[in-house]
Amino acid sequence: xxxxxQWLPIARIxxxxxxxxxxxxxxxxxxxxxxxxxxxxxAIIATLDGRALARADEIDAMVQKGDxxxxxxxxxxxxxxxxxxxxxxxxxxxxxxxGFEAPYQATAINRLEAAGAICVAKANLDAFAHGASTExxxxxxxxxxxxxxxxxxxxxxxxxxxxALDMAPFALxxxxxxxxxxxxxxxxxxxxxxxxxxxxRSGVVAMGSSLDVIGPIARTVEDAALVLDVMAGIDPLxxxxxxxxxxxxxxxxxIISRKKIGIIKEHMGEGVAPxxxxxxxxSVQKLKDAGADVHEISLPSxxxxxxxxxxxxxxxxxxxLSRYDGQRxxxxxxxxKDLDESYTKSRGRGFGKEAKRRIMMGxxxxxxxxxxxxxxxxxxxxxxxxxxxxTAFEQVDFxxxxxxxxxxxxxxxxxxxPLAMYLADVMTVAAPLAGIPAxxxxxxxxxxxxxxxxxxxxxxxxxxxxxxxxxxxxxxx
Amino acid sequence: MADLSHDDVLKxxxxxxxxxxxxxxxxxxxxxxxxxxxxEQLQAVDVAGLKPTNQxxxxxxxxxxxxxxxxxxxxxxxxxxxPKVQDDHLHVKRMxx
Numbered sequence: 001x002x003x004x005x006q007w008l009p010i011a012r013i014x015x016x017x018x019x020x021x022x023x024x025x026x027x028x029x030x031x032x033x034x035x036x037x038x039x040x041x042x043a044i045i046a047t048l049d050g051r052a053l054a055r056a057d058e059i060d061a062m063v064q065k066g067d068x069x070x071x072x073x074x075x076x077x078x079x080x081x082x083x084x085x086x087x088x089x090x091x092x093x094x095x096x097x098x099g100f101e102a103p104y105q106a107t108a109i110n111r112l113e114a115a116g117a118i119c120v121a122k123a124n125l126d127a128f129a130h131g132a133s134t135e136x137x138x139x140x141x142x143x144x145x146x147x148x149x150x151x152x153x154x155x156x157x158x159x160x161x162x163x164a165l166d167m168a169p170f171a172l173x174x175x176x177x178x179x180x181x182x183x184x185x186x187x188x189x190x191x192x193x194x195x196x197x198x199x200x201r202s203g204v205v206a207m208g209s210s211l212d213v214i215g216p217i218a219r220t221v222e223d224a225a226l227v228l229d230v231m232a233g234i235d236p237l238x239x240x241x242x243x244x245x246x247x248x249x250x251x252x253x254x255i256i257s258r259k260k261i262g263i264i265k266e267h268m269g270e271g272v273a274p275x276x277x278x279x280x281x282x283s284v285q286k287l288k289d290a291g292a293d294v295h296e297i298s299l300p301s302x303x304x305x306x307x308x309x310x311x312x313x314x315x316x317x318x319x320x321l322s323r324y325d326g327q328r329x330x331x332x333x334x335x336x337k338d339l340d341e342s343y344t345k346s347r348g349r350g351f352g353k354e355a356k357r358r359i360m361m362g363x364x365x366x367x368x369x370x371x372x373x374x375x376x377x378x379x380x381x382x383x384x385x386x387x388x389x390x391t392a393f394e395q396v397d398f399x400x401x402x403x404x405x406x407x408x409x410x411x412x413x414x415x416x417x418p419l420a421m422y423l424a425d426v427m428t429v430a431a432p433l434a435g436i437p438a439x440x441x442x443x444x445x446x447x448x449x450x451x452x453x454x455x456x457x458x459x460x461x462x463x464x465x466x467x468x469x470x471x472x473x474x475x476x477x
Numbered sequence: 478m479a480d481l482s483h484d485d486v487l488k489x490x491x492x493x494x495x496x497x498x499x500x501x502x503x504x505x506x507x508x509x510x511x512x513x514x515x516x517e518q519l520q521a522v523d524v525a526g527l528k529p530t531n532q533x534x535x536x537x538x539x540x541x542x543x544x545x546x547x548x549x550x551x552x553x554x555x556x557x558x559x560p561k562v563q564d565d566h567l568h569v570k571r572m573x574x
Contacts, residue, residue: 307515351495459533
């Protein structure tokens with residue numbers, strides 16, 4: 001795969017758009033052409049040619065008239081197919097939503113469009129964002145741009161592969177247990193999971209509502225920060241949104257010296273592949289050489305985070321997926337003899353295996369007799385984990401570790417063992433449980449496969465985290 | 478904790494309104510048991526004095542003004558994804574026999 005991008009930094013694209021040096025139509029056509037030329041990776045579910053080109057012409061006409069255009073003017077992007085977008089179906093890569101036409105758009109999409117960005121395509125994912133490889137897509141498996149026999153990670157695997165394949169300057173993902181960061185790690189991209197609530201989820205297919213966030217996948221931290229800057233902030237359509245930083249997320253001072261960074265001990269132990277560990281240790285050395293104060297810190301409950309996650313997430317999934325009942329939208333079993341059969345067969349035939357597995361698991365942990373032992377216990381261990389994060393952040397400004405325990409695994413390697421697949425999330429689930437921001441940035445390659453470095457900060461410290469990530473990215477380049 | 482039996486899986490499927498094939502029932506019994514054994518490590522964790530976390534936003538009772546907002550939606554457009562429509566209503570099977 002190409003190491004040089006055909007895309008300028010997003011901020012430069014907008015500048016050149018404004019000055020009339022480049023045209024939005026050319027950018028959109030270039031993006032669509034790249035997508036068409038790289039179909040064999042199966043990153044894309046649908047393209048929005050007509051709508052995208054019409055929007056490009058509108059923006060070009062504005063520039064010609066002398067109007068001021070937005071911070072993302074003419075920038076093509078790709079949305080994971082769990083975002084409601086006009087111009088193509090929204091399927092969440094699931095059979096049950098095949099053919100669903102969004103009656104409204106996601107707030108994140110509206111905000112990006114208002115800034116001049118143009119959605120050109122919808123990317124593949126594990127159906128309903130349930131997975132870590134895109135192998136759970138009801139349609140097809142996306143191939144890793146670095147090695148076609150390997151997965152791109154998931155669930156935002158199509159989005160990450162699309163950025164790695166240079167199809168667009170950025171893509172949108174969603175992250176519940178690692179679905180932005182882990183595929184970014186597997187494909188050599190930057191993946192940003194904001195503080196819980198920072199970006200509106202209105203118009204995004206819900207998975208685990210106490211965990212879900214929206215974020216960018218991009219080539220650089222600067223591009224990711226710029227996209228976040230456009231999307232962040234309170235939305236009246238999502239009552240869980242929080243206030244954004246009053247300052248821009250793209251203001252970097254790049255100071256590493258004396259920053260206190262804790263290496264999560266539990267993320268560097270057993271289960272981490274030696275090549276991943278070596279890449280992270282090399283990154284740590286560079287941070288130390290740059291004057292950062294890096295030392296090991298223990299989060300004892302980090303080893304429990306995956307178990308907490310695989311109780312709370314399925315519980316929320318089972319609740320969110322109850323709306324797919326075959327009556328209001330999506331697949332319906334046409335020959336049902338009564339309403340009950342219409343429900344059970346629409347759901348039984350419409351959902352893929354992983355969605356059913358999670359609905360069953362969630363139903364179990366929420367059922368009478370098991371609620372306290374599983375669900376409530378997991379919620380309480382979640383508190384314990386949050387307390388440990390708070391204690392850690394009294395000692396350090398940031399936490400660090402690998403994004404995933406391995407580099408990209410082979411297609412089919414974990415497909416027959418759900419629990420083994422779940423372990424791919426072991427480093428990423430802690431941040432969403434605590435609601436804190438986290439980012440994966442490239443930290444070199446091992447045998448041609450990218451390794452991701454994960455950095456985390458306390459809640460609401462998105463700007464500080466992006467600042468550190470920007471400086472670290474330059475250090476590791 | 479006990480392993481999930483064939484009947485346990487059928488009962489859960491009933492609660493979740495999921496029609497499963499015999500093959501899926503057998504598969505899920507094994508897989509869900511394995512996942513439950515994994516998450517059971519939490520049973521031994523000491524959480525004395527701690528309260529459960531329901532959400533992490535820190536927000537409490539987010540209210541909006543009680544007024545009608547016109548989003549410009551057209552009922553016919555909103556109904557276009559409904560499997561069966563009759564006179565601008567969702568058509569479902571009879572609920573009461």
